[in-house]
Amino acid sequence: MRKTFTCIVCPNGCEITVEQEGEAYRVSGESCPRGKTYVLQEMTDPQRTIATSVRVFGGEADLCSVRLTRPIPKVRIMDAVREIHARVLKAPVRAGDVVIAGILGTDSDVIATKDVAAAEAYSMEGTSAGFTFENILPFILAILLIFLIPMLMRRYGLEWSDVTRMLFGRLGKRDYAEAARQKKREPWQRNGRSQDLSSLVSTLMIFARRTKAGLVYPGTVQHGGRTANLVAFVVTKSEVIGINCFGFGGTITEQQGKWNQHMNGSDREIPDPVAGNAAQHAIARAVMDENGMKDVPLRVVAVFTSQTVSVKTEHEAEVFDTKGLLAHLQHCMAEPEGSLDPAAVSRQLNGCVVRIRPKSGS
């Protein structure tokens, strides 16, 4: 048998011929003894060495190059490759580290041929517990979402369904803005308190002092067993105006004779202030008539005393908030017509009002 080899021992690449005669070999074409050794090895027990790579976990690179320290039988190369590729190294890896000692039971080791440092996110060195920024970032985002989303929902009056649609649905930016506008939470409101009533009385006192109007406070009068609980009488040059107070806050509207209070997301019907004015007027009128003031015109107007109330009505000359009442009274005092003496009428009215003392112990 005759075979020709290209020697791979050195770059010369000599063409070497081997002729087998029985168990003897005749070699020709080599330029040095190493060539002859090589071809005889190839004829009897061919050997190979390999260089490949191994996967790395937690490293700056996913692969690390490796090689065999000695050749192994050529027929076992594929088994060696399979065993090497089944290995996963844990970073850090240093060049020269033994990856597999005596692979396939041979005297050849698999060693790393380059350094692979541990990635920072996986490094346990230099930190007490591996809490790098990348590790805890998801937790930070989760905590922010847990608090931020409910806060934004409260602020814009959104429901969970709105949030879901914003995140996953087809609700666009313009739709979101519109929904937020529509559902914007109403400011929290309250009914009028005693401080609001005191504030109104103080305002009336200042008004009377500045404009020379008459003021009778309180304006409680009684007739025929009925009581008109007016907070005050304001006496202008042309008439007496009884102030009938209501404590309802929120938004007050009138529709087809029914009066509604909308406050803090709920609605309820409230007493008709115009009808209340009429009832109070009837009592006060009777009192004034009996006490020599038949010729003195009398009107009763309603005022909602809550600082934040909003009144929407067509009875603009009969129902006010506190600002509207003050503007109305200033308008009345500015009227040039009128023959009343506010001071004299006030004295007469003062003699008619009832002073109700609080019960002892209350």
Ligand code: SF4
């Ligand atoms: S025979 Fe010697 S010189 Fe020629 S390739 Fe082989 S080792 Fe190199």
